[in-house]
Amino acid sequence: MRVGLFIPCYIDQFYPDVGLATLELLERYGCEVDFPRAQTCCGQPMANTGCTNDTRPLAERFLQIFEGYEYVVCPSGSCTAMVRVHYEEYFHGDARYEALRKRVFELSEFLVDVLQVSAVQGRFPYRVGMHQSCHGLRELRLGSSSEMVGPTFNKGRQLLQSLEGIEFVTLTRPDECCGFGGTFAVNEEAVSCMMGLDRLHDHEQAGTQVLTANDMSCLMHLQGLILRQKKSIKVMHLAQILAGREVPK
Amino acid sequence: MSTKQAILDRIRKHLPQATELPALDLPAITFPDPVAQFSEVLASVGGSCLSVAEDLAQAVRTLPCFASARQIVCQVEGLPLGNKNLSEIADPHDLNDVDLAIMPGDFAVAENGAVWVSDRSVRHRAIYFLAQHLVLVVARAHVIDNLHQAYARLEFAERGYGLFISGPSKTADIEQSLVIGAHGPRSLTVLVVGGL
Amino acid sequence: MSATEITVDHPQRAKAFVHNDSRAHWHDQALWFVRVKRDRMAQSLPEWEQLRAKASQIKTHTISRLADYLEQFEREATKRGAVVHWAADAAEHNEIVLRLLREHGVKKVAKSKSMLTEECHLNPFLERHGIEVIDTDLGEWIVQLRHETPSHIVLPAIHIKKEEVGALFHERLGTDAGATDPKYLAEAARQKLREVFLSAEAGITGVNFAVAETGGIVVCTNEGNADLGTALPKLHIACLGLEKLIPRAADLGVFLRLLARSATGQPITSYSSHFHGPAPGGELHIVLVDNGRSNILGSDDYRRSLHCIRCGACMNTCPVYRRSGGHSYGATVPGPIGSILNPARDLQKYAKLPSACSLCASCTDVCPVKINLHEQLLTLRRDVARAGHLSRGKRFMMRSASFVFRRPRLYSALGKFGRWSLRWLPRFMIYGPWNPWGKQRDLPPPPRRSFRDEFRRRQA
Numbered sequence: 001m002r003v004g005l006f007i008p009c010y011i012d013q014f015y016p017d018v019g020l021a022t023l024e025l026l027e028r029y030g031c032e033v034d035f036p037r038a039q040t041c042c043g044q045p046m047a048n049t050g051c052t053n054d055t056r057p058l059a060e061r062f063l064q065i066f067e068g069y070e071y072v073v074c075p076s077g078s079c080t081a082m083v084r085v086h087y088e089e090y091f092h093g094d095a096r097y098e099a100l101r102k103r104v105f106e107l108s109e110f111l112v113d114v115l116q117v118s119a120v121q122g123r124f125p126y127r128v129g130m131h132q133s134c135h136g137l138r139e140l141r142l143g144s145s146s147e148m149v150g151p152t153f154n155k156g157r158q159l160l161q162s163l164e165g166i167e168f169v170t171l172t173r174p175d176e177c178c179g180f181g182g183t184f185a186v187n188e189e190a191v192s193c194m195m196g197l198d199r200l201h202d203h204e205q206a207g208t209q210v211l212t213a214n215d216m217s218c219l220m221h222l223q224g225l226i227l228r229q230k231k232s233i234k235v236m237h238l239a240q241i242l243a244g245r246e247v248p249k
Numbered sequence: 250m251s252t253k254q255a256i257l258d259r260i261r262k263h264l265p266q267a268t269e270l271p272a273l274d275l276p277a278i279t280f281p282d283p284v285a286q287f288s289e290v291l292a293s294v295g296g297s298c299l300s301v302a303e304d305l306a307q308a309v310r311t312l313p314c315f316a317s318a319r320q321i322v323c324q325v326e327g328l329p330l331g332n333k334n335l336s337e338i339a340d341p342h343d344l345n346d347v348d349l350a351i352m353p354g355d356f357a358v359a360e361n362g363a364v365w366v367s368d369r370s371v372r373h374r375a376i377y378f379l380a381q382h383l384v385l386v387v388a389r390a391h392v393i394d395n396l397h398q399a400y401a402r403l404e405f406a407e408r409g410y411g412l413f414i415s416g417p418s419k420t421a422d423i424e425q426s427l428v429i430g431a432h433g434p435r436s437l438t439v440l441v442v443g444g445l
Numbered sequence: 446m447s448a449t450e451i452t453v454d455h456p457q458r459a460k461a462f463v464h465n466d467s468r469a470h471w472h473d474q475a476l477w478f479v480r481v482k483r484d485r486m487a488q489s490l491p492e493w494e495q496l497r498a499k500a501s502q503i504k505t506h507t508i509s510r511l512a513d514y515l516e517q518f519e520r521e522a523t524k525r526g527a528v529v530h531w532a533a534d535a536a537e538h539n540e541i542v543l544r545l546l547r548e549h550g551v552k553k554v555a556k557s558k559s560m561l562t563e564e565c566h567l568n569p570f571l572e573r574h575g576i577e578v579i580d581t582d583l584g585e586w587i588v589q590l591r592h593e594t595p596s597h598i599v600l601p602a603i604h605i606k607k608e609e610v611g612a613l614f615h616e617r618l619g620t621d622a623g624a625t626d627p628k629y630l631a632e633a634a635r636q637k638l639r640e641v642f643l644s645a646e647a648g649i650t651g652v653n654f655a656v657a658e659t660g661g662i663v664v665c666t667n668e669g670n671a672d673l674g675t676a677l678p679k680l681h682i683a684c685l686g687l688e689k690l691i692p693r694a695a696d697l698g699v700f701l702r703l704l705a706r707s708a709t710g711q712p713i714t715s716y717s718s719h720f721h722g723p724a725p726g727g728e729l730h731i732v733l734v735d736n737g738r739s740n741i742l743g744s745d746d747y748r749r750s751l752h753c754i755r756c757g758a759c760m761n762t763c764p765v766y767r768r769s770g771g772h773s774y775g776a777t778v779p780g781p782i783g784s785i786l787n788p789a790r791d792l793q794k795y796a797k798l799p800s801a802c803s804l805c806a807s808c809t810d811v812c813p814v815k816i817n818l819h820e821q822l823l824t825l826r827r828d829v830a831r832a833g834h835l836s837r838g839k840r841f842m843m844r845s846a847s848f849v850f851r852r853p854r855l856y857s858a859l860g861k862f863g864r865w866s867l868r869w870l871p872r873f874m875i876y877g878p879w880n881p882w883g884k885q886r887d888l889p890p891p892p893r894r895s896f897r898d899e900f901r902r903r904q905a
Binding site: 009011012014015018020023035037039040041046048049051052061086138139145146173176177179183184185190191193195196197220221224225 | 809828835847897
Binding site: 251252253255256257259260261262263264265266267268269270271273275276277278290294341342345360361362363368373374375377378379395396397399400401403404405406407408409410411412413414415416417418419420421422423424425426428430431432433434 | 475478479490491492495496499502503505506508509510511512515516519525526531532533537581582583584587600601602603605606607610627628630631632634635638639642643656659661667668669670672673676677687692694695696697698699701702709711712713714715716717718719720721722723724733735739740742743745748
């Protein structure tokens, strides 16, 4: 299985270990993984600011760069959603895009749905608070949202559950937004931080030791608040936990 | 050109592709015991429901809202408990002193604790709202499961006024604190009559 | 909005709201609780998602044949003795209402909740013309007494504490000083508003649903005030936006099952009144209002916002609305739906509203008529940028970012430099007013090597 690794720009620059953990997981389950160096950014920050003209060239680059792979896998729900859902307006039924979008996956859904991973070997004897990143949850449906009526499922949790010793905490608001929202974090700084701090209080009251999610952007925002407030909660991306990383000191 | 024509023209210019009128064929909740469900839901919205097997008049007389009532309007057939005749009152403002109104309900809906009443044979619709307390009498056989069934029974060919009443009047506008008895009746009691 | 504010500054207003930390959390909790009640109601109906889908289909169909349905509604309503009026905009709506009141010699009006009349600023207009208008929903009345606007379309006084209501009523109604018990205060309001109902010369109501097939209008309340206001005076004026139409009476089964459950977490409101024609000896005037709706109808992007049944569920679930309050939106309808409806009407004034949103999409998942709220909010940001309402700073940043991201080697070099700077620059140079991220958050600890550096080393 030839996989093109799609690493979001902020993971490339600030959280390389998340990329490495993703790479290790894919190889563990038999994928031949390549990282096309020409990639930079999917264009989400530009698109979210309404600057579609600045986004278009990046979308076209993306298509060219990743066309040749059997699968494209990304450790981020929002970047995956950008390509699979929001690139539509730049390509309008273009056959190359239609073919590509079927093959672009976020990491946890790729492991569960394509690689059919049912159990992940490893030990993680900690109380884990799973943050449900919004784009992954409500655009990619990586899990059931609390607003909707229907069967409950969650691909990320399904994978984590199989780790030995892991304990999941119960939050009062299981899938409320952390407040990152891309440029929102800066444009509406006051509300963004209040949202993030509220999430952290929820995790604290629930007894979270390790806070995880499948979107490093949420975690970057929450970690920023944790560091400033000198809280003890540790932050790890889903890929890092599954790949067997130790909890950071 | 009239405003109406201008609006309609502007709308017609902007209309998207027409879609078909959807059939109302979706599954809807039903209950093994509609009366029990109705009673439970009504209680949860601040009303109360009593099953009356035999003596309706007696059942009404034992209600607290009856004991304290001085001015009573009663339009339930065969129930001579009123002392104010709605049909003889010309001005609905004169209903301001009504303590208790006992009115017939056409049917009751289990899913939401609602009773359908109307102005058919009711001279002043204000009675449902000015009375301090309201009692509605519904036949057991007319307690249905859900609102879709309700609309299957209703028709609006003529001029008229009808409404679903579910519980007493209420408000939570002061710091989300529920207060029963805001503007309309302070209590709602539904008497479900008829054999089991 | 200040005289110099061309665009409603949501971020600034939100910041002020958040600043009162305990109050902001109180507001957030109050609305979250309503969301929780909605969830309980939704979960109690296995067919909930099918109901939403059906409601969405009915609205899509109705909009696609809106002109026909409006004409049918007028015919049927007229047959049953109502008089139907058409208003192109807010001004015309206000003139029609004023004319009707004057023709009937009305000086005092009992009004029950109508977001449409708020949108048209009817109250101040009538007052300027010497007519007394009393809002009779308790929350609307409280807000009216405070000379404010509602901050939520269903829970208009959600931003007001009971101590404040107590103080207000003490001053205006003579209730006991320091009294805060909601029961006591509501009882005082009941007595006072009953006098209003008994002395009102006309009743004005909104309309939740207008049925084309039967010419009927449905008004839903918990207090019974719409009915009290129209069962006593002889004149009933009902005002609605064009989009409130539904084709058949049977469709009410779908919408009434969704409305209260979505709005307040109740199975149905205390009163769901169906008016077909006037009361005996009375008059019913129905005013159909366009005010920009026919334009939105023409937009492929925003047409679905016309499905809105004004339940407020999107506001209750919106993490931003809960923490910034309805007044921060500077418009009659706030929250997610307001951040679409208002910019669609006046893009410049409301250019910042589509960005008052983290794109979490919770609103889309609670909307009973399945409006794709978060998608429309994103599309509006594109319109804001195209119309030139983005700050020059933002435009420059995005253009620069796009420039860099098209050049992998430049991007790599800048990334390396950025990380190096963060490792070596003193804290006071990194965190300052030029760094809004850094006001309450630390930047991520900068790694020595990027992922691509690590990947290259790994391959070697």
